[in-house]
Amino acid sequence: MQTVINVEQLSKSYGNLPAVDKLSLSVKRGTIYGLLGANGAGKSTTIECILGTKDADSGMVSVLGCDPKKDRHRLFENVGVQFQEGDYQPEIKVSELCEETACLYEAPADWKKLCKQFGIGGRMGNTVKSLSGGERQRLFIVLALIPDPELVFLDELTTGLDAKARRDVWKILSELKSKGLTIFLTSHFMDGVEALCDEICILRDGKAVFFGTVETAKKASKCENFEDAYLMLSGQEGEKE
């Protein structure tokens, strides 16, 4: 299977504080890859270094065969991104945000169709800030899909959603995967990770402490429940009790 993301020996620190420490990982085409870890474990920094929006101190990153710093223009024609802290213009309407995003690409997907497909077709004339949490997250998936990408990055997409809305998002992602999309995500919800991710990597203080599948994680930690396995492997077991 073709590798779409390849990271080797990536390191990044803020002052003396190492955020990512010699991380290597690779993501295969058509799979869902989960980057897990506690708050501050280095997930967002890893994503930003992979995308080239932050400069890594050392290491090599290749995404779809591009160097994200040098080939930014070419890379982002084919990659959709949803940032944890990305924002939109105040007062912007759903239709305007979609139209404005679509116009930045050479061959964008039909955003009206995407909005309908994701159940926000009736909200296009509303302002983005008036949407409910679930609707907004679905809008962010639409935005990430507007480039008609081969690969999407979703940083904590389901944070702040209720159980039903979260489950809807997971369902959407699994449908997207079945259409051949590669998804790189971070999440704090292990039920979703267990249901979706083909491969996971658990970060602890910027270092990868586990690579593999959900099943191998359970075996390695001798836990039946994946959430227990995750907490043990990410070093948060003590905090839980």
Next chain:
Amino acid sequence: MRSFGILLKNELKLNIRNMNMVIFAVIVPLTVLVILGFIYGTKPAADGTAYTFMEQSFGALCCISICAGGLMGLPLIVSEYRERKILKRFQVTPVSPAKLLLAEFLIYVIYCIVSMLTLFSAATLFWKIKIHGSFMLFLGSWLLTMVSTLSIGLLVGGVAKNMKSASVIACILYFPMLIFSGATLPFEVMPVAMQKMIRIFPLAQGIGLMKAAFLGLPVENALLPVTVMSVVTLICFGISVKCFKWE
């Protein structure tokens, strides 16, 4: 080209919805014009001059919108987009900084055009102003003044650390230029010593040039303001694109 049009259209819509610039760049200059019109009417600028006070002030009035857009609107929107991480969202799309900055820049050009046209129509209609000099020369100096002032704003928005510092820098540039360079208080009513000091403002140079072109007065040494404004424009554009920061 079409895609740039969509970007510009949406950004302009958002800007108008915000209303700040509609007020400061279109309504305020028009209000000042009306007030001056009621005070001075069609009186000549001074005893024996061939042109009226309104004609003399027209160039300066056009600069209120230029100041508002270039020294308030543009720096604040660029730094706001950076601080709110909106630029970061643009960073992970194929758009180039130059294209994005150009769209924001053109929005304020549009405000300046609208303001100039409304001022001209109102002043012609109610106070019968006429161009005594050359229309093309006036347009040229207006364009140069606008582009150079807006480019300063682009630079401030580009280099300011955050919205707060952008707004401080904007105020430091905006209020003195607006009040003293002849954009609101007519240059002619100020004491001579003050007039001399004010000549160092680039905007005052632009206003001087516009006034001379409008009234058909001889321009001494037009090359100096033209050169100064062109150089300022080139430097500011260059630095803001080159040193552009998404975050």
